[in-house]
Amino acid sequence: MRLEPVSSDEPRVVLRALRGAVLGAGPAVALGAPAGLPRDVPPGTAVVLTTSGSTGVPKSVALSRAALTSSALATARRIGEGQWLLPLAGGYIAGVQVMVRALVAGRDPAILAGRFTADAFVHAASGMRSFEGGARVPTFTSLVPAQLLTLVDAAERDPRAAAALAGFEAILVGGQRLPDALRDRALALGARVVRTYGSTETSGGCVYDGVPLDGVRAADVGGELRIAGPTLADGYLGDPERTAAAFVTDPSGVRWYRTGDAGVFSGGVVTVTGRIDNVIVSGGVNVSLDRVEHAVREVPGLSAAVVVGALHPRWGATPVVVVEGAAPDGALAAARDAAERAIGKPARPDRVVTVAAMPRLASGKPDRRALTDMLAA
Structure with a gap:
């Protein structure tokens, strides 16, 4: 399958490319692609997302159509279906997944273009009101904690911002740890906040409020969290050694992703304590x-x-x-x-x-x- 580099600067361009990669026959989409990335990828590949995460070392994560749609469908089963607002960068897995969830549900996402501000978010949210069969379509969005803080600060002064926050059926918050104090402030404003945990290698958030999505398995081995299930990436394109180190198969044949995060999985709940390194x-x-x-x-x-x-x-x-x-x-x-x-x-x-x-x-x-x-x- 051909791999086509796409600029992530314009979310609408990414959305058009994802429509063909996820719902059609391709080509696969390369986001943040460095020079020298292979132009051909295995069949079924939908997205190759190059990210350095917090380490500064680039890695090109290959995600299949099946992994992305499995994640989107599991999210819908957990929090419901409706219309999505995209306030995130298109070259980031959380932004990609907002688009994929919308495409799988048969609806284009609303897009907050330009710099993220409370006023821009309120304006975008106010334009999402739609009805089907006389009932209002539920709305969803995904934020990083810094964006949520901006909105909470504004909502505590401005009723319009408070109403926008409270109007979403669920607000997924991930990318980094969400402080308890910020979450409590958001909840006091009526926001329905869902803490998510995951990475590009797991097709984005795969654990919601500590509980793995349907089909996702978690374990802790030597203090390191591991994730298994249908949302796992195929590996790192063009880097078999790194793939072999991060994705391991246990004696029973289950393939696990070594997250590099310290934590425990007990009583069906994932608790993350930080990065091992x-x-x-x-x-x-x-x-x-x-x-x-x-x-x-x-x-x-x-x-x-x-x-x-x-x-x-x-x-x-x-x-x-x-x-x-x-x-x-x-x-x-x-x-x-x-x-x-x-x-x-x-x-x-x-x-x-x-x-x-x-x-x-x-x-x-x-x-x-x-x-x-x-x-x-």
């Missing part, structure tokens, strides 16, 4: 920066803070809190107290650093590598 050694003690960030984000005014590691002359390395704009008064003391209560003294941040604008990846996630390099410089 996002750890520093501070004073001889291993400290998970993800756990520190989780604790810090529960502090009022720090719900969008990012925690990265930085070298320290005495301790070797320490957590550092990075905040966009101004930090609230007493932010460092509150962050240190929160981290110590949750984890212990070695987890206390060394300082709070403010930046005019948080560097972000194309997916909307904070660019942790850029922040780490900034602190090192």
Whole structure:
């Protein structure tokens, strides 16, 4: 099957290409394609999405038509069917899946074009009202936590934004950990927020509010979460060694994706504690920066803070809190107290650093590598 590179800058162009790749005979769609990517892919391939995630190392994930549609259908069974609003980049798996869910349901998604703002979201949401058989068609959308924070901040001041948030049947929120405090603020406004967990390799979110979607299996092996089921990617195009390392088959023949995330699966519920490799050694003690960030984000005014590691002359390395704009008064003391209560003294941040604008990846996630390099410089 032929692989056709498509620019992800214009969501409507991506949507047209996905219509042929998912519902038709192709060609397969390459999003974010680097130079040298093979032009032919195995039959059944729908999308090859090249992403560096948070590691900075590019990887081209091959997703089949079956995997993408399995994910879309499982989502519909879990939260219902209706019309989707796309406020995410077209070259990001969450954005791709919004389009696929809409296409599988036979409806084009509403698209929020241009820069994401609360006003733009309200305008796009207000144009989605439609009826079938006299009943209003339910609406759905997918956000990253930074977008949800923008909307919640606006909704607490503006009734129009609050009504837009509360008008969705479900709002999927993923891409990074959703702070409990932000989720509670959204719920208080009437928003029906669903925490999602997944990656490009699992066709996007495959665990909703801790519970795997139908057909998806989860396990923890040596403290690492693994995922199995029909939503798994075929592997990394042109990289058999990386594919073999990330996708493993157990003695019973079940194929699993090694997520690289630390966590547990118990009682049918997935709990993620952070990235296995996002750890520093501070004073001889291993400290998970993800756990520190989780604790810090529960502090009022720090719900969008990012925690990265930085070298320290005495301790070797320490957590550092990075905040966009101004930090609230007493932010460092509150962050240190929160981290110590949750984890212990070695987890206390060394300082709070403010930046005019948080560097972000194309997916909307904070660019942790850029922040780490900034602190090192």
